[in-house]
Amino acid sequence: DAKTTQPPSMDCAEGRAANLPCNHSTISGNEYVYWYRQIHSQGPQYIIHGLKNNETNEMASLIITEDRKSSTLILPHATLRDTAVYYCIVMPSGNTGKLIFGQGTTLQVKP
Amino acid sequence: NAGVTQTPKFRVLKTGQSMTLLCAQDMNHEYMYWYRQDPGMGLRLIHYSVGEGTTAKGEVPDGYNVSRLKKQNFLLGLESAAPSQTSVYFCAFSTLNFLDRGSYTFGSGTRLTVV
Numbered sequence: 001d002a003k004t005t006q007p008p009s010m011d012c013a014e015g016r017a018a019n020l021p022c023n024h025s026t027i028s029g030n031e032y033v034y035w036y037r038q039i040h041s042q043g044p045q046y047i048i049h050g051l052k053n054n055e056t057n058e059m060a061s062l063i064i065t066e067d068r069k070s071s072t073l074i075l076p077h078a079t080l081r082d083t084a085v086y087y088c089i090v091m092p093s094g095n096t097g098k099l100i101f102g103q104g105t106t107l108q109v110k111p
Numbered sequence: 112n113a114g115v116t117q118t119p120k121f122r123v124l125k126t127g128q129s130m131t132l133l134c135a136q137d138m139n140h141e142y143m144y145w146y147r148q149d150p151g152m153g154l155r156l157i158h159y160s161v162g163e164g165t166t167a168k169g170e171v172p173d174g175y176n177v178s179r180l181k182k183q184n185f186l187l188g189l190e191s192a193a194p195s196q197t198s199v200y201f202c203a204f205s206t207l208n209f210l211d212r213g214s215y216t217f218g219s220g221t222r223l224t225v226v
Contacts, residue, residue: 043201043217044154087153098144098169099203099215101153
């Protein structure tokens with residue numbers, strides 16, 4: 001499975017957009033990019049996933065570069081409740097895929 | 112977290128004691144997983160199951176056993192607990208057709224301390 005690289009920590013002002021980068025330069029053609037977050041030792045929460053097209057849902061947007069070697073998770077209007085550890089995970093398609101977590105990015109949203 | 116129940120929520124064990132953690136889901140999903148999370152670390156996969164009666168090893172399986180006798184339940188056993196197994200344990204399930212939903216659902220965790 002491809003590895004991912006994320007910055008260990010980021011800050012964001014409340015109400016502003018939070019842009020969380022992820023590098024996955026060894027991603028292969030059948031691997032999806034998933035984003036999860038973990039708020040203060042709760043169980044991780046699914047946010048969004050994509051293959052090559054940009055995706056948007058009620059929580060966030062996912063921008064994947066054309067070469068698929070990196071992606072950005074965008075929280076359009078960050079709130080204090082978005083303070084969490086954000087994990088970018090690459091996983092192959094198919095029923096044998098397993099979520100393997102890295103260190104993630106700790107996002108601190110400040111008033 | 113909706114759909115996944117972990118018991119117990121907290122436990123303190125003495126070194127050498129045994130215990131079983133229970134994960135129960137009410138959604139009839141095929142795939143279930145056990146993870147552990149040490150302080151300041153990401154989650155690591157212990158064991159997983161792709162269906163009733165089947166189990167497989169994850170990243171850190173040593174010291175643990177699992178069973179999936181019923182589809183709804185995934186049990187994680189510690190036969191002889193060690194202080195290194197002090198951790199928070201998370202159970203999860205995923206849908207069979209996860210390419211469409213793409214999501215795992217996690218339980219709220221079991222906080223285990225081995226003294």
